[in-house]
Amino acid sequence: xxxxxxxxxxxxxxxxxxxxxxxxxxxxxxxxxxxxxxxxxxxxxxxxxxxxxxxxxxxxxxxxxxxxxxxxxxxxxxxxxxxxxxxxxxxxxxxxxxxxxxxxxxxxxxxxx
Amino acid sequence: xxxxxxxxxxxxxxxxxxxxxxxxxxxxxxxxxxxxxxxxxxxxxxxxxxxxxxxxxxxxxxxxxxxxxxxxxxxxxxxxxxxxxxxxxxxxxxxxxxxxxxxxxxxxxxxxx
DNA sequence: CTGTATCCCTTAAGATACTG
DNA sequence: CAGTATCTTAAGGGATACAG
Numbered sequence: 001x002x003x004x005x006x007x008x009x010x011x012x013x014x015x016x017x018x019x020x021x022x023x024x025x026x027x028x029x030x031x032x033x034x035x036x037x038x039x040x041x042x043x044x045x046x047x048x049x050x051x052x053x054x055x056x057x058x059x060x061x062x063x064x065x066x067x068x069x070x071x072x073x074x075x076x077x078x079x080x081x082x083x084x085x086x087x088x089x090x091x092x093x094x095x096x097x098x099x100x101x102x103x104x105x106x107x108x109x110x111x112x113x
Numbered sequence: 114x115x116x117x118x119x120x121x122x123x124x125x126x127x128x129x130x131x132x133x134x135x136x137x138x139x140x141x142x143x144x145x146x147x148x149x150x151x152x153x154x155x156x157x158x159x160x161x162x163x164x165x166x167x168x169x170x171x172x173x174x175x176x177x178x179x180x181x182x183x184x185x186x187x188x189x190x191x192x193x194x195x196x197x198x199x200x201x202x203x204x205x206x207x208x209x210x211x212x213x214x215x216x217x218x219x220x221x222x223x224x225x226x
Numbered sequence: 227c228t229g230t231a232t233c234c235c236t237t238a239a240g241a242t243a244c245t246g
Numbered sequence: 247c248a249g250t251a252t253c254t255t256a257a258g259g260g261a262t263a264c265a266g
Binding site: 133134162164165168189 | 240
């Protein structure tokens with residue numbers, strides 16, 4: 001979300017959309033569970049604050065990756081889910097996630113010692 | 114490079130290693146050209162400052178993704194190339210780069226209007 | 227329950243000047 | 247040529263309190 005507009009390459013654009021600490025984690029949670037309320041989402045993304053969760057969700061929504069569904073009732077109920085477009089991004093993220101999974105240990109150890 | 118250590122998932126770890134504005138662009142330049150001197154790399158990554166280029170290269174080197182070769186001579190000559198490990202990361206980035214390439218226009222337009 | 231509104235701190239990044 | 251050093255700004259993120 002650097003908003004530095006016209007990108008030097010596709011990766012640049014993709015990281016602008018999914019970069020930062022939380023967005024990819026939010027997408028993964030939605031991919032796994034399909035449809036989550038705000039509070040559920042907060043529990044599925046450990047460590048995130050309410051402020052960051054709302055903020056990142058709004059940006060994901062603005063970029064058309066996430067759908068927000070408000071059920072008019074008391075107490076409030078809002079559900080979030082991935083759009084089809086969001087699903088294509090999520091698929092593109094799979095190899096990167098697998099790479100991280102495979103090499104996490106190596107990276108951490110290398111940095112420690 | 115948030116250094117928040119033990120990750121919540123692989124994607125988290127991968128983005129820690131390749132996140133930020135420049136690292137992926139540097140990797141791509143090295144993947145394309147194979148081996149580049151500092152000055153060549155600076156020209157291949159448009160807009161980057163010397164400070165950022167050095168800083169990001171040092172981190173990529175520390176993580177074992179990039180190899181730094183100093184040729185002891187005057188004037189100085191230092192060449193950078195991707196390690197085999199770096200190449201595996203680069204491959205994992207391809208789908209994401211392609212996604213960005215395909216959807217760049219859509220993203221930009223949506224944000225504009 | 228689903229958010230807003232502040233305040234504050236840390237980090238990322240940019241500009242510029244200088245050195246072996 | 248390949249960096250260092252320093253300063254400044256911009257952005258990301260966190261803590262806490264509060265509201266509909």
